[in-house]
Amino acid sequence: MTEMQGIIAGAMLTLALGIYIFWPENAPASQSEKSRLDYLLERKEQLYENLRDLTFEYRAGKYPEEDFVAQRSLLENETALLIKEIERVERTRPGRIALRAR
Amino acid sequence: MAAFGSFALLLALALAAYNLFAGTAALRLLASGRPARISADRLADTARRAGIASFVAVTAAAVALAWSALTNDFTITYIAEHSNRALPAPYKFAALWSGQEGSLLLWAWLLGGYGFILRLTHETEVKLYAYAGTILAAVEVFFLAVVNFAAPPFSLLKGAIPDDGNGLNPLLQYPEMVIHPPLLYLGYVGFTIPFAFALGALMMRYPGETWIKVTRRWTLVSWLFLTLGIVVGMHWAYGVLGWGGYWGWDPVENASLMPWLTGTAFLHSVVMQERKGMMKSWNIWLIFATFMLSILGTLLTRGGLVSSVHAFAQSSLGTWFMVFLAIVLAVCVLTYIFKRNHLKSEQRIESLVSRESSFLFNNLVLLTACFVILWGTLFPILSEFVEGSKITVGAPFFDRVAVPIGIFLLFLTGVGPLLPWRAASLQAIRRNFLLPALAVWATVIGGITAGVQPWQDGAFDIGRLYALVAFALAAGVLTAILSEFLRGARVIVRQTSCNLFAAIYLLIRRNTRRYGGYCVHIGVVVAMIGLAGAAFNRSMESELALHDRMGIGPYTLENAGGSQDTNTNYNSESVLLDVYRGGKRVFQVAPERRTYLASDQPQTMAAIHSGPGGDLYVIYEGTDSDTGHPIIKALLNPLVGWIWTGLVFIVFGTLVALTPGLRPIAATVRMPAVRTAPAEAALKGGD
Amino acid sequence: MATPLRFTSWAKALQAIALVVAVTLSMGTSNDSGRVYDLSHRLMCTCGCAQMLGECNQMGCAESARAKAELTAAIASGKTDRQILDTFAAKYGATVLAAPTTKGFDLVAWIAPVAVFAAALMGTILLVRRWSVGRTQLPAEPANPEIDALREQIRRETEAGIEGGF
Numbered sequence: 001m002t003e004m005q006g007i008i009a010g011a012m013l014t015l016a017l018g019i020y021i022f023w024p025e026n027a028p029a030s031q032s033e034k035s036r037l038d039y040l041l042e043r044k045e046q047l048y049e050n051l052r053d054l055t056f057e058y059r060a061g062k063y064p065e066e067d068f069v070a071q072r073s074l075l076e077n078e079t080a081l082l083i084k085e086i087e088r089v090e091r092t093r094p095g096r097i098a099l100r101a102r
Numbered sequence: 103m104a105a106f107g108s109f110a111l112l113l114a115l116a117l118a119a120y121n122l123f124a125g126t127a128a129l130r131l132l133a134s135g136r137p138a139r140i141s142a143d144r145l146a147d148t149a150r151r152a153g154i155a156s157f158v159a160v161t162a163a164a165v166a167l168a169w170s171a172l173t174n175d176f177t178i179t180y181i182a183e184h185s186n187r188a189l190p191a192p193y194k195f196a197a198l199w200s201g202q203e204g205s206l207l208l209w210a211w212l213l214g215g216y217g218f219i220l221r222l223t224h225e226t227e228v229k230l231y232a233y234a235g236t237i238l239a240a241v242e243v244f245f246l247a248v249v250n251f252a253a254p255p256f257s258l259l260k261g262a263i264p265d266d267g268n269g270l271n272p273l274l275q276y277p278e279m280v281i282h283p284p285l286l287y288l289g290y291v292g293f294t295i296p297f298a299f300a301l302g303a304l305m306m307r308y309p310g311e312t313w314i315k316v317t318r319r320w321t322l323v324s325w326l327f328l329t330l331g332i333v334v335g336m337h338w339a340y341g342v343l344g345w346g347g348y349w350g351w352d353p354v355e356n357a358s359l360m361p362w363l364t365g366t367a368f369l370h371s372v373v374m375q376e377r378k379g380m381m382k383s384w385n386i387w388l389i390f391a392t393f394m395l396s397i398l399g400t401l402l403t404r405g406g407l408v409s410s411v412h413a414f415a416q417s418s419l420g421t422w423f424m425v426f427l428a429i430v431l432a433v434c435v436l437t438y439i440f441k442r443n444h445l446k447s448e449q450r451i452e453s454l455v456s457r458e459s460s461f462l463f464n465n466l467v468l469l470t471a472c473f474v475i476l477w478g479t480l481f482p483i484l485s486e487f488v489e490g491s492k493i494t495v496g497a498p499f500f501d502r503v504a505v506p507i508g509i510f511l512l513f514l515t516g517v518g519p520l521l522p523w524r525a526a527s528l529q530a531i532r533r534n535f536l537l538p539a540l541a542v543w544a545t546v547i548g549g550i551t552a553g554v555q556p557w558q559d560g561a562f563d564i565g566r567l568y569a570l571v572a573f574a575l576a577a578g579v580l581t582a583i584l585s586e587f588l589r590g591a592r593v594i595v596r597q598t599s600c601n602l603f604a605a606i607y608l609l610i611r612r613n614t615r616r617y618g619g620y621c622v623h624i625g626v627v628v629a630m631i632g633l634a635g636a637a638f639n640r641s642m643e644s645e646l647a648l649h650d651r652m653g654i655g656p657y658t659l660e661n662a663g664g665s666q667d668t669n670t671n672y673n674s675e676s677v678l679l680d681v682y683r684g685g686k687r688v689f690q691v692a693p694e695r696r697t698y699l700a701s702d703q704p705q706t707m708a709a710i711h712s713g714p715g716g717d718l719y720v721i722y723e724g725t726d727s728d729t730g731h732p733i734i735k736a737l738l739n740p741l742v743g744w745i746w747t748g749l750v751f752i753v754f755g756t757l758v759a760l761t762p763g764l765r766p767i768a769a770t771v772r773m774p775a776v777r778t779a780p781a782e783a784a785l786k787g788g789d
Numbered sequence: 790m791a792t793p794l795r796f797t798s799w800a801k802a803l804q805a806i807a808l809v810v811a812v813t814l815s816m817g818t819s820n821d822s823g824r825v826y827d828l829s830h831r832l833m834c835t836c837g838c839a840q841m842l843g844e845c846n847q848m849g850c851a852e853s854a855r856a857k858a859e860l861t862a863a864i865a866s867g868k869t870d871r872q873i874l875d876t877f878a879a880k881y882g883a884t885v886l887a888a889p890t891t892k893g894f895d896l897v898a899w900i901a902p903v904a905v906f907a908a909a910l911m912g913t914i915l916l917v918r919r920w921s922v923g924r925t926q927l928p929a930e931p932a933n934p935e936i937d938a939l940r941e942q943i944r945r946e947t948e949a950g951i952e953g954g955f
Contacts, residue, residue, distance in 0.1 A: 006103060007106070013113065013158075020154075022148060028146070029147070039309045042310050046311075049377075050378075052947050053523075053613075056590070060590050060593050061589055062534060064530055076943050077940065080939035083939050084939065343840075345844035462913050462917060463913060469909070477905075481889065485889075485894060485895070494885070496887035498831055499888040499899075503902045
């Protein structure tokens, strides 16, 4: 490839990439904020996961009975409070309105 | 081709810069919420596309360089210096990363590749990806600036164009060498992605921990590549450097180990954040450190700061990397200071003896190891600064300091998974630790009776003591891991009444990350056994005339003559050695010496015979200057194969951890049909 | 509730480990047969290969052959390890020693890793202990029927069929 050919190939590459970048896109993905509700639901999912895991490990024999009961109680309490909050948020804001979490 | 390549690199830089500036502008616009003449979303999208386009341009440049290498275009300085006509095609291709400029181009290309995937999958979490993509673009701008201005791979040769090139360094003409650098770079470069996500999440005050879930695969993939790169490099050193070892604590080896250690720490402690919202600041700094250590590694390799067998030619690149590192550090520190109130922990640790605190100790040990290696690597510079004289900090230092740390780490590998979350009661500990402790003591007793005493010929031998401790701990850890598998599987057997193997399979499917992680632990333990086995290596050196014999371990080697060969790439000379065991000839080895024609450099090719009893490793060291007889060095490395076997487990385990696990379906939709359904369906009923 | 394992037993275990490490670190090999091997792995090769003397096999490395011969001669002349290392260091410069000595500033090289490890260990233990002081006990708040109902629901959803699934 001569120098000239190289420059022509480069120019064509530039053109093609330029067209790709600035090609009018009618609906670019929009950057919505994550809502407080989304966040709470994620947390709930994680707490459920932790509870399931705890139950499984207990059944696998890794926890003595009383440890298990205490731990489960703590986690359940935490989750219950969380669910109450989720219900409250859902009541006050029907539909998912963008809202800054925390 | 050179013109096209240079142009493509410049274009790539311009596009990455556009991505950085347009992306930043769009994010600022969105954050301020002010109306603007152009839509911020639209602007952000052009930035993202510019990032994708930048990758296409770097690809074009990389193809141009590879093409120039394959077509022997010696007008380009880089090709003339790192290739020659007789070089086999795969090695010509490998010339891409055998020199400074090419390897930086490879780095930029891989970075672009990771960014390409990131930018294509942006719809997962548009805003977070926009932040990560923009931060990534900043790193791309730096590397592209380096290949454009500081180490241009397409610069033209001044003066007459040579007929043939200088050829590739003989040390690099080895199959592993073709894959070792790309693997290592894939690892180093890959850590940029979790870094970009972590920094982005902090900048935007990302609510929750989902960004960790998003980056988990990236981190695991990078970690896997780094691990593969390191071990393949060890295998290359073992096969090529011809001293029978695989790790010399060379600064460049150390440089690859440091981000591996912090990356491993991150992989562990991030579980705490995901599960319990703890250790947020710590994790952020771990991933920052991992990224900065990869850059530091590059700085050490290329800046001529430390002497090393790997080092590239000294150049001004050190300054570039130093400045970049300083900028990265400043950005990290400032972002952290301004946004740190976002990183409050939601929970605390409740007991010194719990899974949580075992993660802390794991991190402590990994980071101490990292510090020790960094310290040892940089101490010569420090000493020169303080004392005015350079000293060497070599293998004896690292062996003494790092081996105890490694043993402690092995201990934690066994302890961690056995501890329950939150707090362990004495009862739980007794129950979970009984079997592993038995295994440890059984191995100690078994080892001593089998001859693995910490003393030899009446003298205390520290290497053998370490080996014994390592073997015992390894047995304990393996028992602990296997009991974890069995315990879990038994629960499944009880509830689905499938057989044990099906239960283990289901168990792994159910929580791929945990059980994949355990597989990785098995691999690490197996590799540790191999490393500890170095205490039992034996070596023997002897001058062997025709039909002379030497003995090592169970083998007797006899010189059965020599042979010579020549091809377009090198001349070779080898000694044929018949190997006898118990009076019977079992196989023949032919250690070789090569002289490469293009570079006129000699190279030993060790002959390695792997058997169940270990590796017989034979080197043809040269000929005696008086008698002309060949000098043969033979080593018997009994457990070295375990290291490579361990890697297989590590790769398998990481791949398991990368596969998505079965999702539990909400219990409320569980149907009575579950009872009759196949085990796998039943499995989804709970976790 | 069973007593959680406390600090003391851990401290004992750690002490034991520290003792073993300290003892083993302070020992070295002392058998005569492998002295050449041993010493050649405590010295660097001077040919610029950045490898240890015992492991340098660069082709045509005249340096390593000469240095090895020198080493063998020194051992034959009855010098101690220390004397031999000192002679080499005097002749080739301090960089010929593969590891820092235990004198002067070099000692810092050895102390720092141990010090950092000890400090980090103490720090972690103190941190965990400080955190665990406020250990949460069983929730003792007054019975709240709403919360209890929720807890009941949560338990159903996460225990999900002891008999059917798991």
